[in-house]
Amino acid sequence: MAAPVTIPIVVNGACGKMGREVIKAVAQAEDMTLVGAIDKNPAVQGEDIGEVVGCGPVEVPITADLEAALVMAQSEGLGVMVDFTHPGTVYESVRAAIAYGVRPVVGTTGLSPERLQDLAEFAEKASIGCLIIPNFSIGMVLLQQAAVQAAQYFEHVEIIELHHNQKADAPSGTALQTAQMLQGLKKTYNSPQVEETEKLAGARGSTTADGIRIHSVRLPGLIAHQEVLFGAPGQLYTLRHDTSDRACYMPGVLLAIRRILPLKSLIYGLEQIL
CATH class of the missing domain: 3.30.360.10 (Dihydrodipicolinate Reductase; domain 2)
Incomplete structure (x- = not known):
């Protein structure tokens, strides 16, 4: 009997405060498989992200190579990138994910209206779902x-x-x-x-x-x-x-990952998918 298909997940900003919570939540979700943990901190490169965040080994090394991780996530056509990074880099990361056919679930805030519009047009042309969620609670x-x-x-x-x-x-x-x-x-x-x-x-x-x-x-x-x-x-x-605890956002993050798969355009706000 074939093993059930799970959703490949890349976490961008994996060692940040929110990224760590996402890693733990994804590692515990039976319908998801962590395939990439992206963080630019040179001190943690190559380490097992599960060991770093305290949920035990998950056999996924931390890397700064987002594009390589996106290729892995795209391989089965179901890939999702969860982004909790920085306003100065999120736009390029989301465009890259869409270009590789990986669906972005974005918790990073600070995108300008012009860049949101650009991403919306890019996602629609690519027929790739994109969720921009200012707050997952x-x-x-x-x-x-x-x-x-x-x-x-x-x-x-x-x-x-x-x-x-x-x-x-x-x-x-x-x-x-x-x-x-x-x-x-x-x-x-x-x-x-x-x-x-x-x-x-x-x-x-x-x-x-x-x-x-x-x-x-x-x-x-x-x-x-x-x-x-x-x-x-x-x-x-x-x-x-x-x-009082960033764990409160994780039900919303997991919901967004599951709801994004059939989407073909950008949607803004958690309330739009509840």
Whole structure:
């Protein structure tokens, strides 16, 4: 009897905080096979990624050669690349994966709208599924859906996102996505009540085209947190999501890997595949 076919997985950014969690989750998934672990840190090249992340040997050496790993993942036509790297390199990695026929599942944020559009066009021409997911937490999806409901009744809203101080981009992709979802209601928020003056530039945060203010906090000790505050006379409605362990993202990552196989274009946001 033939062995069941499993999904070949390449993890790009394998030794990062999120990459390590993905390695553990994939190693435990019966329908997935880890075929590549990409990391540029010269100190770990050639080491077994399973030993490095603490889940036991998986016989996959760490390498910096993404293209070679993509060739391995593409061999059975089912390959998926999970990318948790850096805003400065993710665009080239995703284009390379699509070119090799490997489906990218991307958690790295910081892609510009122009580059997202370019990747969407490239994926469609290649008929390759691509998932860009600012946040893999089911709880965050629920928060965003609740925020859209609340925005129908409130005219004033601000977003506060808090992350560890090794996060390179601000505001976070999740905060931007939340603001974009509220913009879908075609409203203008936070109409000025007084003429404001900032004694320090940026004290009131950044402002979207429709008036939503976003504030970014970066501190050691944080992981990933977001508040959406709605205000009206006599009341404050607060939605908050807190992450205490990056393992909370793994059900979303595994779901995205399984759902991407039949896709033929780029999809943005976990809520689109639930």
